[in-house]
Amino acid sequence: MFVSFFSLQTCDQELRTGAKKERCLQGKSLLLCTLLLSTLLGFILLITSYIMMTCGLGSCDAKLGLTLLARLLNSRNDTVDPCEDFYKYACGSWEGKHSSRTTEESLNVFDVLLEENQLILKRLLEGPQFGIRGSAKEKAIQFYRSCMDTQRIESQGTQPLKDLLNQVGGWNTTGVGKAKDFNETLQTLMGRYSTFPFFRVHVGPSPFDLKTNIIQIDHPEFEMPPESKFKEKNYLEVLRVYLSYLKKLGGLLGGPQDGPPDSFSLTLSFISNLQQVVTPLQERQQRGMLFFRTTIRELQEKAPAIDWLSCLQAVFHPMPINLSQPIAVHDMDYLRGMSQLIEQWHKERVLHIYMIVCLVGNLSPALDSRFQDARLELSKILYGKMGSKMIPAERWRKCLTDTSSFFEPVLGQMIVQEIFPQQTKKLAEQMFSEIQDALYGQLDQLEWMDEQTRQQAKVLVSKLQVEIGYPAHILQTAKVNLEYQNLEINEDTFFLNVVACLKVLRENSYLKLLQHHSQDNWHVSPWTVHSYYSIRHHMVVFPAGMFRSPFFHMEFPSAVNFGAIGVFMAHELLHTFYGYVLPGGCPRCNRSALQKSIDCLVEQYESYGFKVNGTFTLLENTADTGGLAIAYQAYKNWLKKHKEEKDLPKIGLSNDQLFYLSFAHAMCGHQDPEKLESSLNTDPHSPLPLRVCGPVSNSQDFAKHFHCSSGTPMNPDNKCHIW
Template structure:
């Protein structure tokens, strides 16, 4: 158990010392005043001579005594008044208990996640996160709570503006939640889509349409790309200039290069079962379904073999190539590139000389040869392959039979690839996500108005400024950085642009009422989804055609992931991050600095990531920098890791550097704030001082059940993200009274920041 913070008692002890000194001074003054009165009395008697009467002498003595009594009363009153004043001052300087609902809720969160029986000096992760269950983590929990807030907004009373974006967003969410109507429609809406595409020979009539016409419809009207992906992205040489990019396709099956043959065969069997189930749900003949599903899998397998791994393209220096539509048409002639891309990216005006960014040209050449071969030998099977892929794409908008088929496939594939099962998500969460995708401008404005008002935004900016100022100051004291690099880095940090809460457009009230005239909702939910898809794609294209904004946000305002954009030199902190338990206006400052403040500092340190890599800071003290690197690597290597976990790479090292530095910067900013601003509070019943709450809130951000490392996650495992920085911070050991040699109070520490 941590030692209880004795702020009030300490203040009282200091108060007693001061009062004792003041009492001694006053009593001494009182005694000096009494002696002086007697001397004056004798002097007066001598001046009057010996002829004074006894009555006169008695009167003089009485007045002297009265004077002494009055002086004593006056001094006692001053003493009492000073005591009350000093008591008031010291009492208000100590931390008060925060017993508001938000603080009591935060205390309940800490008690629910923490294990106070764990020794904080040896296992602070268990102390803060020991009761965390399942695969949930703090960021996921916060993201889900933000979606709950969006749900409350969408289920609130009807909007005040009929026909507005608010009304359409609410109607879409309501139709998504209307599972009775979706179940009643069954596969009917999907059959209608298939008929519009010419049908297929698995069930019903089939009209053999032109391949490129079908592909053009799939891409432009249904957002389905069976052979490649096409999207708008930043130009490699000019980040603010959009360019059409042609990339490898995304497959439903998790095939991998150099996959074990047994696992590969099992995956193919599961996927075949899934395709057979889709065909049967659409009324197909079982024999034909089996035949067409098998060939569809064969097409997918051959396309997959054409892919070249990213590492291979990197070593060859061919991550992408710039070609025109005309050049691509000559190299991959099976696809009518101009027609398909023009339909997909309307209202852009394309021509054969339009430049494209192609990510894997060799794949596109081989894909084109395969399509030409299939058009000659298996045209009907090629049509079935495209439609089966479309059915999988649209399954979330269909009835429960289709959704259940897709869910069972996903679970079995995760088992085969040794991934943890995906927890079932409630229907409302899926509907909130869909509504947020299609009506982001409206929901962004509503969320910001509800959860990120002007006072919260001002407090978040104030916190950021405090973090930024401390980092600029600390950069002056880095022993391994030369003076010129220090100045350049300080200037870079000072000139950083910050976007807080939401983009400027989302802060305008009229955005919530934005009209979506091109969206036609109903009569079925699938038709509503398709109309929203087309509207969203058109909005994206139009946004790229407008003059470029200073920075185009990569996250929605209700999301929780902050990021730093190198190309725009801007750091983005969405409003969703500044919600309980990471931030609240009514929290103790220790919580806001320990949680949100450490996240801010971590993102700021990403600006100078490259300085830590060998050779990227030629003017720095190479020996000192190398020593700091080795010290941190050895320091982290001393901690035990969960089984099957590996993090020995440069990306994880940089994240560790930012973790250590982020905690140090946030702590210094908090300490500085305490010196200049009184009125800190603490949480009741936790027996934690404000400084201890700071470290507790920092660890709370990292709470997550340890699991095998995700291949896409560059961070260290959660326990190491807690213990590594805390053991590098002397203040932690001091405030938790850790004995020398404890795991989190080592004898030697690395001097990084």
């Protein structure tokens, strides 16, 4: 029905004269309905045309394509010439779209995807449950819910911790009463509460025999950062702040905040002295003393202040431990110095107070908001904006972190079943195989590599262990349930749940000691978004959390998958050759030609104006540049085999351009200038803009597909290649 403007005028006239009001209202209603219907039909036609354009007559996830398209276009700043600065072109609008979170020190696409994965876990933990009673999954959910029950936690206050402290001699800052025996208290803290004030004990792969596990001993993880991290004036402020924190803990636990004269000050002095006997990792590396092989008997002689046999028996009970038990010590000089300090302070109550401080620090995250506020205030002062991130304000984030600390296999199984079907795993494995083949082809073209080394390199790649998605054991439900069978969880007592979980972790540690070392133990959780290469195990790991939009999806065009996750795969694959780039790492190679390529890459990254140390970042820059080239070649090889390519709506980009845009989008992010400057000396990766502009400016294929004239910033005449 067509409604004319004249009809509307007539209605207005009728309203003004008061005549035929009802007929007028009916006319307006008809007009509104007609307009709404037209809009709806137009929208349906738009979506239909999109689906037809994207997928033809076949099935397709149109919503997924639209979401990907929105991500890419919303991040892009198309007013920037891609040949001038491809990072600004691909990511120029990304920061603005995430402005509510760019107050953080750093935020990037990886962080956003990780949060999406965490929200999935949150939904799974909070949703209706249908499972076997007493299962590990049910216990994980109960633990999470007890953490979320802040009303009950607040009502219980400090009483759960006070009851526990009374069992180990109390806070004992008043000087009244006799403190428990030092070694007896230490054994209790280590055995019952997994608290390690003076040294850290864990089971790990033996550095002397990779197939076996061994007890490893290292310095503890100090809550107060060492003096070496701060300038002199700043460190004095750190001491003042931490002293205030200790006094606040004492007050919260019912004691006077000042305690006896100088009790907390002396404790602080002891902590500082303990930190000073730690040998820095770089110094141990230079001395070739990363590990020291010894036995409990020898350890007792070198660091006699500790009753080593009793302490380790407490940790690994019921496993029989004797004086001949082999031990791998990380820093023997520290243990000697620690022992001397303990003997010097043995008559003081300081040792007991310090141990209780460590116990409270370990358990206070399970207490009420007063303790959380105290920890947050301390972290903010010590670590700035990063301190706020370390202790999340939103309760669900904290509870998810705590739950994953104790129930990682359970949460891993939950998220894998939710987001990582077998079809995804199969396609990911096929992609990695394609990238391996592309690398073989690239090795054949390297002029600096001799034939014998070339064949050895191919063998090295063929022997690589590839782990995609998740470690196999987490899907073995019966095995996971067995690991938690002795754990009792009560939704009413979060604090006691934490204590119970610490006990089970300790009990399970001795089982690891009895087993051969398993490469099934990853350094990352299945829901994380960071891959890695393990030199020790010659293994690459790609967790399930990475195989999601915008990095990967079964329905994405191959250009997107290879441009994002494919580049990550090639990057990690190239880390297997890290030794070839190091001095003397390839004795039969044409070292002159290789060094020329290395110098080219070093000079390139140092010329960008970010004060990047091109030598320090060389291995990562090499993997970035080579990874992009190999992933692109793998993509072209894939197309030859599979012929067809899914298309996104026509947005003025070819599939080749989409490959490079997907690569760049994966690197979009924001970094606080101060944080960026400090990371230049600690992070072997280049800043995000260089991780995009560096590789594409070394790619002739990129220049070809974006029609970049010779001599433009993204198409320099001199290009740097190692792989």
